[in-house]
Amino acid sequence: MTTDRPAPTLLGRLVRVWGGDDRRGDVATALTLFALGWLLLEVGLVDLFRGGPLGAVVPEPWWRVALLAVGCALTLVKRSRPMLALAGGVAVTLVDLAWGGSLAILLVLWDLLFAASMWSGPTARRWLWGTAVALTVAGAVAAGEATRDARAFVTTGLNLSAILLVPMWWADNVRQKSELAAVERSRADEARRTAELERRRATDLERIAELDRHEAVRAERAAMARDLHDVIASHLSTIAIHSGAALSTPPDAARDRGALEQVRTSAVESLTEMRSMIELLRADAPRDPLAAPGRLDRLDDLLAAARADGTVVTFEDPDGIARADLPAAVGHALYRIAQEALTNARKHAPGAAVTVRLAREPRPRGGAVVLGVRNAAPPAGRGELVDAAGLPLSAGTGMLTMRERAEALGGTFEAAATDDGGWAVRARVPAVAEAGRENRGTRG
DSSP states (O other): OOOOOOOOOHHHHHIIIIIOSSHHHHHHHHHHHHHHHHHHHHTTOBOTTTTSTTOOOOOOHHHHHHHHHHHHHHGGGTTTSHHHHHHHHHHHHHHHHHTTOBHHHHHHHHHHHHHHHHHSOHHHHHHHHHHHHHHHHHHHHHHHHHHTOHHHHHHHHHHHIIIIIHHHHHHHHHHHHHHHHHHHHHHHHHHHHHHHHHHHHHHHHHHHHHHHHHHHHHHHHHHHHHHHHHHHHHHHHHHHHHHHHHHTSOOOHHHHHHHHHHHHHHHHHHHHHHHHHHHHHHOSSOOOGGGSSOOGGGHHHHHHHHHHTTOOEEEEOTTOGGGSOOOHHHHHHHHHHHHHHHHHHHHHSTTOOEEEEEEEOOGGGTOOEEEEEEEOOOOTTOOOOBOTTSOBSOOSOHHHHHHHHHHHTTOEEEEEEOTTSOEEEEEEEOSSSHHHHHHHHHHO
């Protein structure tokens, strides 16, 4: 597979020839200068400054070729030792001037000046520029004073500028363009890195959003499962208890009719609460768990339904919490926990006495409300209610839903067997700090 590359510019070609990009470029430059200089020597472009201040010694032709070879050899180290190579080039140029001067050596000097200005440090470049300008001005002034001719002053100044200043100016221009290109490449690389980081960040945010959506769906499903369990389990358990009691004894018209009335009442209440939940779930507005049916002010109805089943229920409320102005979330949670605990007591210990107690902790401990539901051991001969297959009438999620409701408001939940063979449930729900803030935020 091949890729089209842009054609090199004239400046690029000159940089490759004069500056070189590697060791092979330096060797190619030296060989090119030697071949070109030898050609210039052969055509007779020598003795350019005959009669100058250094005199005019005429050497043998091969001496000029040897001097050219020395100058071209110096260009091989112009990249690693630019100032040292220039010093050698100046010495070669002075010898050539003593022989009358030649264009071949001037080309070598020009290349070494370019290299020194291109690859030397800032201090060396400043010193080099100062020296070159001083020599140019001094040479022009000396020529003008020697000839008393303004044309000689201008001509000498232009010649010295072309020999000394032009290669350094060109090198500075090339170096600046190279530095600008390097800066642009660095910016492009930084832009690519920034774009890559932004892409990764967008991917991470998308992944986090997806996880949040999954978590929201999971939490919503868990809340729906709790509400469905609390709404259906209690009433269905009541229906099962009454129908089971009627079927387990000889027929009695009055008693069986009373059991059917309790079954109908529980079924109607179950349908009513189910309808309310369905309307809530189908609403366009976001689901508010506090709007679900079941508040603490309905606790009397819950206790009355349990007593109607023949269960002896004792209610203790020394602080009047059932009629207190509690946050809606707290009342809802306490009602559902009490409902589930009473249902469990009637299923797992039918006929056992149950004690329901509401109390408020002292303010220094946070003013939390504590709900306790305790049932005694079931009477002899009466065990846990089972279905036709002999399995317990339980979905196995009651303890989990009670714990989730308490802990969702920053509270705690405990359940354990008692020493007398019964069962005790204790739920502590903060009613001032955590729940109060949640309630205020909901109403605001």
